[in-house]
Amino acid sequence: MAKLLLPCLLLVLLLLAPALPAPQGRGLIVNLDTGELCLKSFQCKSGCCRHEGLLSLARCTPKAAELQGCSRKSIYNVYYKCPCESGLTCDADRTIVGSITNTDYGICIDPGSSDKRR
Amino acid sequence: MFGIWILAALLLSIAEGEEVCYDRLGCFSDDVPWSGTIERPIYKLPWSPEKIDVQFLLYTRENPVVFQEISATDNSTITYSNFKTSRKTRFIIHGFIDNGEENWLSELCDRMLSVEDVNCICVNWKKGARCQYTQASNNIRVVGAEVAYLVNVLQTQYKYSPADVHIIGHSLGAHAAGEAGKRHPGIGRITGLDPAQPYFQDTPIEVRLDKSDAEFVDVIHTDSAPMIPYLGFGMSTPIGHLDFYPNGGKEMPGCAKNAISQIVDLDGIWEGTRDFVACNHLRSYKYYSDSIIYPTGFLGYISTSYDTFEEGSGFPCPAEGCPNMGHYADKFKGKITNDITKLYLNTGEARDFALWRYKVTVTLSGKRKVRGYVNVALYGSEGNTRQHQITEGTLQPDNTYTSFLDAEVDIGTLTKVKFLWNNNWINPTLPKLGAAVITVQPGENGQVYRFCGSETVREEVLQTLTAC
Numbered sequence: 001m002a003k004l005l006l007p008c009l010l011l012v013l014l015l016l017a018p019a020l021p022a023p024q025g026r027g028l029i030v031n032l033d034t035g036e037l038c039l040k041s042f043q044c045k046s047g048c049c050r051h052e053g054l055l056s057l058a059r060c061t062p063k064a065a066e067l068q069g070c071s072r073k074s075i076y077n078v079y080y081k082c083p084c085e086s087g088l089t090c091d092a093d094r095t096i097v098g099s100i101t102n103t104d105y106g107i108c109i110d111p112g113s114s115d116k117r118r
Numbered sequence: 119m120f121g122i123w124i125l126a127a128l129l130l131s132i133a134e135g136e137e138v139c140y141d142r143l144g145c146f147s148d149d150v151p152w153s154g155t156i157e158r159p160i161y162k163l164p165w166s167p168e169k170i171d172v173q174f175l176l177y178t179r180e181n182p183v184v185f186q187e188i189s190a191t192d193n194s195t196i197t198y199s200n201f202k203t204s205r206k207t208r209f210i211i212h213g214f215i216d217n218g219e220e221n222w223l224s225e226l227c228d229r230m231l232s233v234e235d236v237n238c239i240c241v242n243w244k245k246g247a248r249c250q251y252t253q254a255s256n257n258i259r260v261v262g263a264e265v266a267y268l269v270n271v272l273q274t275q276y277k278y279s280p281a282d283v284h285i286i287g288h289s290l291g292a293h294a295a296g297e298a299g300k301r302h303p304g305i306g307r308i309t310g311l312d313p314a315q316p317y318f319q320d321t322p323i324e325v326r327l328d329k330s331d332a333e334f335v336d337v338i339h340t341d342s343a344p345m346i347p348y349l350g351f352g353m354s355t356p357i358g359h360l361d362f363y364p365n366g367g368k369e370m371p372g373c374a375k376n377a378i379s380q381i382v383d384l385d386g387i388w389e390g391t392r393d394f395v396a397c398n399h400l401r402s403y404k405y406y407s408d409s410i411i412y413p414t415g416f417l418g419y420i421s422t423s424y425d426t427f428e429e430g431s432g433f434p435c436p437a438e439g440c441p442n443m444g445h446y447a448d449k450f451k452g453k454i455t456n457d458i459t460k461l462y463l464n465t466g467e468a469r470d471f472a473l474w475r476y477k478v479t480v481t482l483s484g485k486r487k488v489r490g491y492v493n494v495a496l497y498g499s500e501g502n503t504r505q506h507q508i509t510e511g512t513l514q515p516d517n518t519y520t521s522f523l524d525a526e527v528d529i530g531t532l533t534k535v536k537f538l539w540n541n542n543w544i545n546p547t548l549p550k551l552g553a554a555v556i557t558v559q560p561g562e563n564g565q566v567y568r569f570c571g572s573e574t575v576r577e578e579v580l581q582t583l584t585a586c
Contacts, residue, residue: 032376032379033374033375033467034372034467034468035372035375035379035467035468036375036376036379037376037378037379037382057382059379059384062504063504065495065502065503065504065505066495066497066502066536067501067502085495085504085505086493086505086538086540086578087505087536087538087578087579087580088580110536110580110582112575112579112580112581112582113580113582
C-alpha cells in the first residue's frame with residue numbers, strides 16, 4: 001500500500017511543485033535556505049553547497065566556524081567540507097591532487113589570533 | 119410513507135444519542151459533548167476494541183531492538199516479558215494515520231533507554247487510526263480506555279503505582295492519553311506532543327487532554343495556527359501545567375523548504391514525505407526526542423507572547439531555573455505557581471534541534487560611523503559557536519547594541535568572544551571599528567560575563583576580546 005502510494009504522491013508533488021508560489025525572501029533557484037537542495041554554492045544564502053560524497057545530493061549548509069574542518073575555495077563550487085566564515089582562513093596545504101579531487105581539507109583558523117596552530 | 123418512517127427513525131436516533139458498550143471497557147455514547155456540538159458536528163461512535171486492535175509493544179534495556187507484545191487480557195504476556203515493576207513505564211501513543219511501529223516511536227524508546235532504565239511501551243492502534251478523521255478522533259476513546267485498563271491491571275495484579283506511569287501522546291494520541299488519565303486517576307505524567315486541534319479545541323475537558331488528567335501535564339505546541347485557513351493541526355490553547363511554544367508555536371524553522379528539498383530528506387523519502395504533509399506538526403516529537411540527549415538545550419522562558427520573549431521578557435531564567443521542554447519537564451513539577459504557564463524558546467532548523475540562549479551587548483569603539491553589520495562568536499571551555507549577527511545598519515561608535523543569540527553548541531564556561539564587522543561594499547577610506555566592551559549573559563544562570571577590547575579592526579578581520 002505504502003509502496004504504491006509513495007511514487008504516486010511524489011509524481012503529484014513534482015507536477016505541483018512549479019505551481020506552488022515561492023514566498024518572498026527565498027526561491028527555487030537562488031537564495032536557498034539551509035537544508036535545501038542545490039547544485040552550486042552561489043545558490044545558497046550561506047554560500048556553501050555541500051554534499052557527503054561524489055554521488056550524494058548536495059544541500060545548502062552553513063559555513064565552517066573556527067576550529068571546524070573546511071576546504072579551500074574551489075572552482076567546482078560544491079564542497080565536501082564548507083569554506084570558513086568571514087575573517088577565518090582555511091589552514092590547508094594546496095596540492096594539485098587535492099585541487100582536482102576537491103579535497104584540499106584543513107581547519108578554520110583566525111589569522112590574527114595569537115594561539116593559532118602553527 | 120415508508121421513507122418518512124425511516125427518516126423519522128433516523129432523526130430520533132440522532133436526537134436521542136446512541137451508545138455502544140464493550141466488555142472490559144464500558145459504554146461510549148455519542149451524546150453531547152462527544153457529538154452534536156459546534157466543534158464536533160458529526161455523530162460517530164468509537165469502533166470496537168477488536169476492530170481497533172490496540173497493541174502494546176514493550177522495549178526495555180533487555181530488548182532494546184525487538185519489541186515484546188504484552189496484553190492486559192493475558193497476564194502471562196506481562197509476567198514472562200521484560201516488564202519490571204521497579205522501573206518507570208512510559209507509553210508512547212501515535213496519532214492519525216500513523217503506526218505504532220513507525221521509526222519515531224522506537225527511536226524515542228531507544229534514546230530513553232540510553233539515559234534511563236525504563237519500560238518503554240509503544241501503543242499501536244493503526245487499525246483505528248487509518249480511517250476518516252471524525253472516526254479516528256472517536257476511536258481514541260477506546261485507545262485511552264485500553265491504556266487505562268492496562269494501567270489498572272498493573273496496579274491491581276502487579277502492585278505497580280500509576281504515579282510511575284508517563285504517557286506521551288502525539289496529535290490524536292495526546293487526547294487518547296488524556297482519556298486514559300481521566301479513566302484512571304493518579305497517573306504520574308502526560309506529555310501532549312502537539313495535541314490535535316480539529317474536534318478537540320474549545321471542547322469540554324472530558325473530551326480532550328487537560329491538566330486534570332494527570333498529576334503533571336506538559337504540552338509542546340508546534341503547529342498551533344488555525345486549521346482554517348492555515349492548515350494547523352495542533353491546538354493553540356494552553357491545556358497543561360506547562361505549555362511550551364517553541365519558535366512561537368506556529369511555524370517551525372526548517373519547515374518552509376521547497377517541495378523537492380522537503381521530500382528528498384536526509385532521513386529518506388518516507389520521512390521527507392511525512393514532513394511535506396505535516397512538518398510543523400511532526401516537529402513536536404523530534405524536539406522531544408532531542409531533549410532526551412540535550413537536557414539543557416531546550417529551556418523555556420516564561421513570557422506572555424512570542425514577541426515579548428523575542429524582546430527579552432523572561433530572560434534570564436529565574437532563581438528556580440527555567441523549565442526544560444521535553445523529557446525533563448517534570449523537574450519543574452511542584453514549582454508551578456500560575457494557573458497557565460506559557461513558555462517560549464527557539465530551536466534549530468534541523469537535527470540537532472537544541473539551542474542555548476545568550477544575551478549579548480556590544481559597545482562599539484572607533485572614529486567614524488559606518489554602515490554594515492556586526493557578528494559575534496562565543497568561545498567557551500567546551501567549544502565555540504558560529505558567528506551570529508547582532509545588529510545591522512548604522513554602526514555608531516560608543517553606541518550599545520543588544521541582541522539575543524541562540525548558540526547551536528553548548529560552549530560551557532565562557533572564555534572569550536570574537537567580534538567582526540563588515541559592510542557589503544568596498545569603502546576606499548578603509549574605516550576601522552572595534553568593540554570596546556561585550557557583555558554576555560547565558561540564560562541558564564544569568565551570570566554576566568564581561569569582555570574588553572582596546573583595538574579597532576578593519577572589515578572582515580576578527581577582533582578577540584578577553585575577560586575583564
